[in-house]
Amino acid sequence: MDTSTRIVITGIGLTAPNGNTLAxxxxxxxxxxxxxxxxxxxxxxxxxxxxxxxxxxxxxxxxELRNGTRVGSVSIYCAREAVNDCGIDFEALDKSRxxxxxxVTEHGNVETENExxxxxxxxxxxxxxxxxxxxxxxxxxxxxxVTMNMGITGPHYTIGAACAAGNAGxxxxxxxxxxxxxxxxLAGGVSESIHTxxxxxxxxxQGALAHHEDxxxxxxxxxxxxxxxxxxxxxxxxxxERLEDAQARGANIIGELAGWCINSDATDAVLPxxxxxxxxxxxxxxRAGMRPQDIGxxxxxxxxxxxxxxxxxxxxxxVFSDCPNTWVNNTKSYIGHAMGAAGALELAGNxxxxxxxxxxxxxxxxxxxxxxxxxxxxxxxxxxxxxxDSILNNSFGMLGINSALIIKRYEPNT
Amino acid sequence: MTKDDIKQIVLDIIxxxxxxxxxxxxxxxxxxxxxxELDSMDFLDIVMELRKQYGIxxxxxxxPELASLDSCANYLEPKFAALGTKA
Numbered sequence: 001m002d003t004s005t006r007i008v009i010t011g012i013g014l015t016a017p018n019g020n021t022l023a024x025x026x027x028x029x030x031x032x033x034x035x036x037x038x039x040x041x042x043x044x045x046x047x048x049x050x051x052x053x054x055x056x057x058x059x060x061x062x063x064e065l066r067n068g069t070r071v072g073s074v075s076i077y078c079a080r081e082a083v084n085d086c087g088i089d090f091e092a093l094d095k096s097r098x099x100x101x102x103x104v105t106e107h108g109n110v111e112t113e114n115e116x117x118x119x120x121x122x123x124x125x126x127x128x129x130x131x132x133x134x135x136x137x138x139x140x141x142x143x144x145x146v147t148m149n150m151g152i153t154g155p156h157y158t159i160g161a162a163c164a165a166g167n168a169g170x171x172x173x174x175x176x177x178x179x180x181x182x183x184x185x186l187a188g189g190v191s192e193s194i195h196t197x198x199x200x201x202x203x204x205x206q207g208a209l210a211h212h213e214d215x216x217x218x219x220x221x222x223x224x225x226x227x228x229x230x231x232x233x234x235x236x237x238x239x240x241e242r243l244e245d246a247q248a249r250g251a252n253i254i255g256e257l258a259g260w261c262i263n264s265d266a267t268d269a270v271l272p273x274x275x276x277x278x279x280x281x282x283x284x285x286x287r288a289g290m291r292p293q294d295i296g297x298x299x300x301x302x303x304x305x306x307x308x309x310x311x312x313x314x315x316x317x318x319v320f321s322d323c324p325n326t327w328v329n330n331t332k333s334y335i336g337h338a339m340g341a342a343g344a345l346e347l348a349g350n351x352x353x354x355x356x357x358x359x360x361x362x363x364x365x366x367x368x369x370x371x372x373x374x375x376x377x378x379x380x381x382x383x384x385x386x387x388x389d390s391i392l393n394n395s396f397g398m399l400g401i402n403s404a405l406i407i408k409r410y411e412p413n414t
Numbered sequence: 415m416t417k418d419d420i421k422q423i424v425l426d427i428i429x430x431x432x433x434x435x436x437x438x439x440x441x442x443x444x445x446x447x448x449x450x451e452l453d454s455m456d457f458l459d460i461v462m463e464l465r466k467q468y469g470i471x472x473x474x475x476x477x478p479e480l481a482s483l484d485s486c487a488n489y490l491e492p493k494f495a496a497l498g499t500k501a
C-alpha cells in the first residue's frame with residue numbers, strides 16, 4: 001500500500017430523514033429543520049423514528065424492490081446519486097475496477113423478523129419461510145444489491161462496524177484505492193434499522209430510547225433533558241478516487257481524506273471509553289500530520305444518551321481543550337441516529353462548510369447539561385466562522401469501536 | 415375449476431412477483447421464461463404462492479410442469495380438483 005497516495009471525495013449521494021440531496025439536507029441543517037416522526041413498530045406501538053422519503057423507483061424496478069431489501073434500495077439510491085454528482089462518465093468506466101464498500105451497524109434483523117412474522121401466520125411451519133431469506137440477509141446484501149443494479153463487477157462487501165460504520169466504509173475504500181484493488185470506489189454507510197422492532201426494544205430496555213411529546217425534539221444531544229436515541233434510517237455514499245485520477249478527468253474535488261483511525265475500547269459493550277476515543281482522535285491527527293488546532297469542525301457522534309454524551313465530551317476536552325477556533329457540533333438532533341449511515345451523513349452535512357464558512361449547530365439544546373459544556377459547541381444557531389479547512393468526524397459504536405476520520409479542504413499545491 | 419381459471423390464477427401470481435412485466439399478451443403454449451423476465455427464484459415464488467394461497471404442493475421434481483401456462487393448467491387441474499375448489 002502506497003501511503004503517500006492521496007484520496008479525494010468527488011461525489012456525494014444521500015438520503016436522510018430531512019433531505020434526499022446534499023443541498024436540501026444542508027439547507028435544513030442551517031435552518032434548524034429536524035424531521036422525526038412517529039411510526040407504528042411491530043410489537044411496540046408508536047415510536048419516534050427518522051424516515052427517508054426518497055423515491056426508490058427512481059433507480060429500481062418494482063421487482064427489485066419486492067425481492068430486495070430496504071437497505072438495498074437506500075444503497076442503490078445513494079450510489080447512483082453519488083455517481084451522478086461526481087460527473088464521471090460511468091458507462092465508460094471499467095466496471096471491474098469499481099469497488100463498493102458500505103458500512104452497516106447491523107444487517108438481517110429486519111428480514112428475519114419479517115419472516116418470523118410471516119410464518120407465525122402459518123403456525124410457524126417453516127415450509128412457508130421465503131427462499132429470498134438468504135440473499136436478503138447475507139451481510140454483503142446492501143453492497144451486492146448496488147453491484148447488481150449498476151453492473152459493477154469489482155469487489156463489494158459491507159463493513160460491520162456498529163455505529164462507526166460510516167467512517168469505516170470510507171476508510172476501507174481509501175485503503176483499497178491505495179492498494180490498487182480498485183480505481184473508483186463507492187463508499188459510506190447505510191441503514192434500514194427502523195424496520196426492526198428489535199433495535200427499538202433493545203434500546204428501550206437498555207433505558208436508551210428517546211421519548212418526547214414532540215418527535216422533532218426527542219433527539220437532544222448535550223441537553224439536560226435528553227433521554228436517549230431516536231432510531232433512523234438513511235444512507236450516504238461517496239465516490240472516492242485517487243487524486244491523480246480525479247485531476248486527470250477534471251473532477252470537482254469536494255475534500256481530501258487526510259487521516260483516520262479506528263481503535264477499540266476493550267472495556268464495556270455499551271459504555272463509551274473517553275480515553276480510547278481521545279486516543280483515536282489523536283492518532284487520526286497524527287496520521288494526518290495535523291495538530292488539534294488545525295481542525296475547523298469536530299462533528300460529534302453524541303447520540304443523546306445520558307452517559308454517552310458526557311463520555312464523548314470528556315474525550316473532546318482531552319484533545320481540543322486548547323483550540324478556540326475548533327467548533328463542535330452534532331447532527332443527530334435533526335435526524336436521530338441513522339446507525340450505519342450516521343457517520344457518513346454527519347460528515348456530508350458538514351462538508352459544505354468548506355464553501356460557505358458556516359458551522360451548522362446542534363439543535364434542541366434548551367438547557368445545556370453542565371457535564372457536556374465545551375466552549376466552542378455550536379448550539380441552536382449556525383455560526384459563521386469565516387473559513388473551515390478541515391473536519392474531524394467522530395463515530396463510535398457498541399463493543400467499543402471508535403473511529404475518527406479527518407477530511408481537509410483540497411489544496412492543489414500541497 | 416377450469417383450465418382457464420387456473421391460468422388466470424397463475425397469471426395473477428406472476429403479476430405479484432414480476433410487477434414490471436406486461437402480462438396482456440402471454441401466450442399459453444410458450445414457455446414463460448421465453449416471453450417474460452423470470453428466473454429460478456421467481457418460479458420458487460410461484461410454488462410458494464400456490465402453497466400459501468391454495469394449499470397446493472408442487473414437489474421439486476415437478477417444477478418443469480410449470481414451464482408454460484398450458485402446462486401449468488394441465489398439471490394443476492387435478493390438484494385443484496382434489497382440493498374440491500369450485501370454479
